[in-house]
Amino acid sequence: MDGYATYMHKPMVAGIVVLLMALGVVSFGRSAEDGTEYGLGRPATDEEIRAWNIDVVPNGEGLPPGKGTVKQGAQVFATKCAACHGATGTEGPKDRLVGGQNTLTTAKPARTIGSYWPYATTLYDYIHRAMPFNAPQSLTSDETYSVIAWLLFQNQVIAEDAVIDAQTLPKVQMPNRNGFIPDPRPDVR
Amino acid sequence: MQDAPKEIGRRRFLRRSASAIAFGTAALVLQAAKAEEPKPVDDPMRVPGALPRPYGERSPFEKQQRLGGAGPGAPHGWGTNAPNNFNSGTPIQDLHGIITPSALHFERHHNGVPAIDPDRHRLLIHGLVERSLIFTVKELQRLPAASRIAFLECSGNTWDGWRDAQDVTVQDLYGLMSTSEWTGVKLATLLEAVGVRREATWMLAEGGDAAGLDRSVPLTDDILNEAMICYGQNGEALRPEQGYPLRLFLPGFEGNINVKWLRRLKLGSAPFMTRWETAKYTDLMPDGKAYQFSLVMEAxxxxxxxxxxxxxxxxxxxxxxxxxxxxxxxxxxxxxxxxxxxxxxxxxxxxxxxxxxxxxxxxxxxxxxxxxxxxxxxxxxxxxxxxxxxxxxxxxxxxxxxxxxxxxxxxxxxxxxxxxxx
The missing domain is CATH 2.60.40.650 (Immunoglobulin-like)
Known part of the structure; x- marks a missing residue:
C-alpha cells in the first residue's frame, strides 16, 4: 500500500488549500495555525491519548509490553475462544481461524488467519479490542499474545517454541502478505 | 427521618400491588391494545379524531418492517432467527420517493448497538496533527454545520447475487441500503482545527461500540471535500443503530467505513491494516488475489x-x-x-x-x-x-x-x- 501513500500526499494538500478557500476560513480573524477560530475542543493530555490509543499497526507501533507462548495460548483459546471457533479453530460456528491454505482459488475459499490475513499485527489490534465477543477488552496483554501465538502455530506460521511479543509479532511473515492489490475498479467494461 | 422506612415500605407495597395488578391484567391490556390497533371508524367525518401527541407514529395500518439477516445463505427474518441476526434490511419494495424513514434504515453492526450517553461521549483527534483535541458532542454541534442527502449501502448488499439465484424479495437482496439527510460537521473543519501534518495521508476512524470497529480512511480530495462527522439524520438525532451520537459519513463509500459511534480519529502516514480492511471487506478474485480498499460503491x-x-x-x-x-x-x-x-x-x-x-x-x-x-x-x-x-x-x-x-x-x-x- 506504499503506492497509496505517495499518491495521496499531494492531492490531500491541494484539497485542504481548496477547502480553506471554499470555506472562507482564510478570512477569519484568527490564524488557522492556532486552530482556535471557533474556540471549541480542548487539548488532549498525553494520559488521555494513551488510554484511547489502542490501535496496533504493521510496524508494531501500539503493541504493549508482555509476551505469550503457544502453550499458554492453547489454554486461553480452549477457555475463551473455542466455544465460538471450535476446539482447533476450524469447527466454528463462528469464523474459521485455522487452515484453508491453497483454497483461495477454489469454489469454496476459506479465508483464515493462515490463508488470508496479510499482517500478524492485525491479530493484536482485533483480538484485544473485540474479543472474546461476549467480553471484549477483557484479555490481558499476555493472554492476547499467547492466543495469537497459538493461532499462528496452528496455522503453521510460527514454530511451537516461538515467543510472541512486541518485538517478534511485527516480524512474523504472513503467508498471504502479497495477496492484495489496490482497488483497480472500474474493472468491468 | 423515623417515618422514612415506613414510607418506603408503603411505597414498595403500592408498587408491588400496582405491578401485580398490571401483571394480572396484562392479557386484558394486550387485548385492548390489539383491539385498538387499526380502529377504522365508519365515517371519520362524524367522529372527532385523535388528539396531538408528543412523538408521532405511523398509521397502525402500515406494517412495513426491516428484515433481519444473519449473513449469506442464512435464514432471514425475526422470531427464532432474531438472536443470530447482525443486520436488518430496509423494505425498499414498500418505500416511495428516495428518503428512508429513520426507523426503517438498514442496520449492520458488529457487536450490537451500544447505549451511549451523549453527554459522556467524546471525540478525540490525534496522531500526525499539530495539536490533539477532544470534542464534546455539544461542541461539534456548535461548529459550522453541513447537510446532504446521500445513500448509504453496505458493500455486502446483494451478496447473494454471487450465488445461484434464490426466489427472494427485493428486500432480501437489496435491503442493506438506505437514503437519509445527514447533518454534521465537515471533516475538513475538524482537520483544520487540529492542524494536519504534511505527512498525514490516512486516518483511522474508530467506533465506541463493543466491536471497537476501526477502519483506515485514505485522505483523498473527495474525502477531504465531502466527509462529515454526523449527529443528525433526517432532521433529528442519529438513531442508535446509525451511530448515535456521532458517526463518520463518507458519501458514496461502502457502509462499513462510515464508522458509527465514532470516538477517535487518528492521522497517520499509512493504512492501519485493521481486520475490517484485510480479513473482511476485501474482494477475492478468481486468481486468489483480493482487491483492497475498494471503497467506492459503483453504479x-x-x-x-x-x-x-x-x-x-x-x-x-x-x-x-x-x-x-x-x-x-x-x-x-x-x-x-x-x-x-x-x-x-x-x-x-x-x-x-x-x-x-x-x-x-x-x-x-x-x-x-x-x-x-x-x-x-x-x-x-x-x-x-x-x-x-x-x-x-x-x-x-x-x-x-x-x-x-x-x-x-x-x-x-x-x-x-x-x-x-x-
Whole structure:
C-alpha cells in the first residue's frame, strides 16, 4: 500500500488549500495555525491519548509490553475462544481461524488467519479490542499474545517454541502478505 | 427521618400491588391494545379524531418492517432467527420517493448497538496533527454545520447475487441500503482545527461500540471535500443503530467505513491494516488475489416494483425503482422488459442528487406474457452498470462484496415475479 501513500500526499494538500478557500476560513480573524477560530475542543493530555490509543499497526507501533507462548495460548483459546471457533479453530460456528491454505482459488475459499490475513499485527489490534465477543477488552496483554501465538502455530506460521511479543509479532511473515492489490475498479467494461 | 422506612415500605407495597395488578391484567391490556390497533371508524367525518401527541407514529395500518439477516445463505427474518441476526434490511419494495424513514434504515453492526450517553461521549483527534483535541458532542454541534442527502449501502448488499439465484424479495437482496439527510460537521473543519501534518495521508476512524470497529480512511480530495462527522439524520438525532451520537459519513463509500459511534480519529502516514480492511471487506478474485480498499460503491439500480415474490395482474403498472452511484449523479436509467434486448429510458425523479438514491419510473402495460424486467444505471462518469455475466467474468463468484450487476425479475404468465439471473 506504499503506492497509496505517495499518491495521496499531494492531492490531500491541494484539497485542504481548496477547502480553506471554499470555506472562507482564510478570512477569519484568527490564524488557522492556532486552530482556535471557533474556540471549541480542548487539548488532549498525553494520559488521555494513551488510554484511547489502542490501535496496533504493521510496524508494531501500539503493541504493549508482555509476551505469550503457544502453550499458554492453547489454554486461553480452549477457555475463551473455542466455544465460538471450535476446539482447533476450524469447527466454528463462528469464523474459521485455522487452515484453508491453497483454497483461495477454489469454489469454496476459506479465508483464515493462515490463508488470508496479510499482517500478524492485525491479530493484536482485533483480538484485544473485540474479543472474546461476549467480553471484549477483557484479555490481558499476555493472554492476547499467547492466543495469537497459538493461532499462528496452528496455522503453521510460527514454530511451537516461538515467543510472541512486541518485538517478534511485527516480524512474523504472513503467508498471504502479497495477496492484495489496490482497488483497480472500474474493472468491468 | 423515623417515618422514612415506613414510607418506603408503603411505597414498595403500592408498587408491588400496582405491578401485580398490571401483571394480572396484562392479557386484558394486550387485548385492548390489539383491539385498538387499526380502529377504522365508519365515517371519520362524524367522529372527532385523535388528539396531538408528543412523538408521532405511523398509521397502525402500515406494517412495513426491516428484515433481519444473519449473513449469506442464512435464514432471514425475526422470531427464532432474531438472536443470530447482525443486520436488518430496509423494505425498499414498500418505500416511495428516495428518503428512508429513520426507523426503517438498514442496520449492520458488529457487536450490537451500544447505549451511549451523549453527554459522556467524546471525540478525540490525534496522531500526525499539530495539536490533539477532544470534542464534546455539544461542541461539534456548535461548529459550522453541513447537510446532504446521500445513500448509504453496505458493500455486502446483494451478496447473494454471487450465488445461484434464490426466489427472494427485493428486500432480501437489496435491503442493506438506505437514503437519509445527514447533518454534521465537515471533516475538513475538524482537520483544520487540529492542524494536519504534511505527512498525514490516512486516518483511522474508530467506533465506541463493543466491536471497537476501526477502519483506515485514505485522505483523498473527495474525502477531504465531502466527509462529515454526523449527529443528525433526517432532521433529528442519529438513531442508535446509525451511530448515535456521532458517526463518520463518507458519501458514496461502502457502509462499513462510515464508522458509527465514532470516538477517535487518528492521522497517520499509512493504512492501519485493521481486520475490517484485510480479513473482511476485501474482494477475492478468481486468481486468489483480493482487491483492497475498494471503497467506492459503483453504479447500481434495481426495480422495486414489480419485484421478487410479488404477484401482478395484466394491465397498467408503473415500473419503479432506485438507481445510485458512489461516483456522482445518475444520468440515465434504462429499463428493459425483455431481458435486455430492448431498452427504454426511464423518467428520473428530480432532484437528482450526487451519491444519492434516484427514483426512476416507467409506465408499462403488462399483456400477461412472460417478461424479464431489468434496469441499467449510467452515472455521470459514463460508467454503465454491468450484466451479471460481465461482472462474474472479471471477478468470479468469491468476492462477497461489491456486487452491482443488472438485476432481472421474471414475470411468469400467472403474474408471479421471480428473481432470475438473465
Amino acid at each position: 447500481k439500480s434495481v426495480i422495486t416494483y414489480p419485484s421478487g415474490q410479488q404477484q401482478i395482474q395484466p394491465g397498467f403498472h408503473e415500473i419503479s425503482g432506485l438507481a445510485w452511484s458512489g461516483r456522482g449523479r445518475v444520468t440515465r436509467v434504462d429499463v428493459s422488459m425483455d431481458g435486455g434486448r430492448m431498452w427504454k429510458a426511464a423518467q428520473l425523479q428530480e432532484p437528482i442528487i450526487p451519491k444519492c438514491h434516484t427514483r426512476f419510473r416507467l409506465p408499462w402495460r403488462w399483456n400477461g406474457q412472460e417478461a424479464v424486467l431489468q434496469s441499467r444505471c449510467i452515472d455521470e462518469t459514463g460508467y454503465v452498470q454491468p450484466t451479471r455475466q460481465d461482472l462474474v467474468k472479471v471477478r468470479g463468484t468469491n468476492s462477497i462484496y461489491h456486487y452491482n450487476a443488472i438485476q432481472s425479475w421474471k414475470v411468469e404468465r400467472d403474474g408471479r415475479v421471480r428473481n432470475l439471473y438473465a
